[in-house]
Amino acid sequence: MSFVSIQNLQKSYAGSPVFNDINCQIGRGEFVTLLGPSGCGKSTLLRCIAGLTSVDSGKILLDGNDLVPQSPQKRGIGMVFQSYALFPNMTVEQNVAFGLRMQKVKPEESQARVIEALQMVELQDFARRYPHQLSGGQCQRVALARSLVTRPRLLLLDEPLSALDARIRKHLREQIRQIQRELGLTTIFVTHDQEEALTMSDRIFLMNQGRIVQSGDAETLYTAPVDAFAAGFIGNYNLLDADSASRLLQRPVNTRLAIRPEAIALSLEGEREGLVRSHSLLGNVIRYRIEARGVELLVDVLNRSSADLHADGQRVSLSIDPTALCEVA
């Protein structure tokens, strides 16, 4: 049986549905991500699980018990917010100890657990500081320690990395994942960043307009998008309607096709049906914008050496890996 089970969950604001009939199962110790554009209902779903927002109907089972009738204080859920939500009037130590203080844990035990939690996020030397004396990344680590110290049954992370700069985000991503694995903590992570979702999660729930569009591991989501939205949201898929696809492949196609930009190879041998419109350097990858048979395509090529670079205006041949063609609804 799954550890978290969400059944027929419904929520609407002032008559318009935020999400409708959400169903999902999460196993114990799993790290799952709710991925989707802003306004797709992912944060509201998270807040419903936490009990910060009420639901209209449906069940949220945690280890077999329905959470819906319970107050947020009683649910045993830890949560990290995008805004950190650290208490500015308390030191790092006091922030982390707050949950234990509410549970009336004895001071000696509390002290030990606070130190342990701070060590986990490598901030034991900052115990006496106030939140305003810390950087954004440090604040978020304190917030993580604060939510872990009460030993929650379920950890919710609401876009915890969105306010941080790229380098710190990457580091913290790994740190969160490592701690989660060590503790075997069931975790639900919310993000709009597909890279974050793909690199961190055991499983991803892709959401759009209040529905779970597709779920599966990173590999499945990336290589087999179920519809045009999924293809458009994950990766930089080339999305072709049936007409364009038929023209490009020179055979009849009667559904829409999604082609990953790295599934197309360029060469100078053969027909040279493509024209390089422009290119941009993305570090280890060069992204070409190519026009072929009246169709515009993005093509990603590994940046091996500058000698391989195709200049703008050059004609090239395209070969498309047939196994990478995805038919989408």
Next chain:
Amino acid sequence: MSRAEPGSANLYHRVVVYVLFLILLLPLAGTLLYSLATSWSASLLPSGLTFKWYVALWSDPRFLAAFGQSLLVCVGALLLSVLLILPLLFVVHYHFPRLDALMNILILLPFAVPPVVSSVGLLQLYGSGPMAMVGTPWILIGCYFTVALPFMYRAITNNLQAINLRDLMDAAQLLGANTWQAAFLVVLPNLRKGLMVALLLSFSFLFGEFVFANLLVGTRYETLQVYLNNMRNSSGHFNSALVISYFLFVLVLTWAANRLNKDKT
């Protein structure tokens, strides 16, 4: 342009600041000197210095009573506003953010109606009948509450917006705090600065309030400003001593409150 530019611009800036200070301080310095003078009429400087006006003032039981009564009315009004406005603000910002727009209009009303006009209305309403309280300190406390409302509301609202109330409350609740614990342990301590500013501003304004005090209560419950008005025919030295005492009191209070506000961080 560099920030620390030496020479003429710098000098100009200093001169402007000093002149401004001089203009602001000159009347006060004159009043101070006059309150310390034995007599000062036909000469350029006072004929001698003395503390006798202050001694006379601070041994006048009527002055002490007025001082105490002013203090009581102001503190009463501020206490009432803290007790009412803090929970109100909390509810508005946490549960009904849309009410903020309505509140912004409401809090402007005490400013929109001139004190003389609203006094007449209050006299009508509370002059007789079941709610007759004209001439008692209660009407002043109630009236001062409305005057303090805009200062309190604005200052604390700014403070509330700066602390991200919703996330703090949510975080506290998920950590096991009930609404009261979250409000008292997490939100209130972070509103201290805004609250202090609001209280100081309101206090120094209310402590010097004359129109309402004079029209609604007058000599039946004499406050400081009404006392000052009633003493206008006595010695000018005596009145100067009164003004300086009043000013110093507010100054010391402000300084003390600032000191209290500075610890930690």
